[in-house]
Amino acid sequence: MLTGSPATRIVFCKDGVEEYSLKAQRGQLSYSVLLKISLKSAGTYTCGYQQRNESNWVRSSALSAPRYLAVPGSSPSPGTGLPHRGPAIPLWIWILRSALTLLLLISAPIITLILETCSHSATATGHSGDVPLPTVI
Numbered sequence: 001m002l003t004g005s006p007a008t009r010i011v012f013c014k015d016g017v018e019e020y021s022l023k024a025q026r027g028q029l030s031y032s033v034l035l036k037i038s039l040k041s042a043g044t045y046t047c048g049y050q051q052r053n054e055s056n057w058v059r060s061s062a063l064s065a066p067r068y069l070a071v072p073g074s075s076p077s078p079g080t081g082l083p084h085r086g087p088a089i090p091l092w093i094w095i096l097r098s099a100l101t102l103l104l105l106i107s108a109p110i111i112t113l114i115l116e117t118c119s120h121s122a123t124a125t126g127h128s129g130d131v132p133l134p135t136v137i
Contacts, residue, residue, distance in 0.1 A: 007049040042074040
């Protein structure tokens with residue numbers, strides 16, 4: 001939003017670096033730049049404006065939301081904000097995680113069966129409330 005002084009300069013950036021600038025015109029609210037598109041044109045574009053006050057101090061606005069320009073046949077440049085296509089978690093972690101989940105799912109009914117068996121044997125011996133724990137010899 002323009003506060004105080006009107007915009008004096010409009011800047012267009014590609015991948016965070018200023019590529020083009022225009023002198024702002026009083027009363028003009030929309031600006032555009034015509035590009036000759038090539039493979040090097042692919043990238044993330046943003047724009048902003050600058051103001052000068054009475055003391056000739058320059059104030060730059062925040063840059064606009066980024067827009068990605070894809071050009072067929074070009075490879076994405078680093079830092080373009082494109083999502084990484086590979087897995088975020090290494091394969092061995094996925095395998096370990098899956099194995100532990102399966103182990104947990106399989107062990108739950110086994111543990112329940114052991115506890116029920118111990119509970120039945122405790123009530124059969126007349127010691128309700130006492131649940132003997134199985135021992136490994």
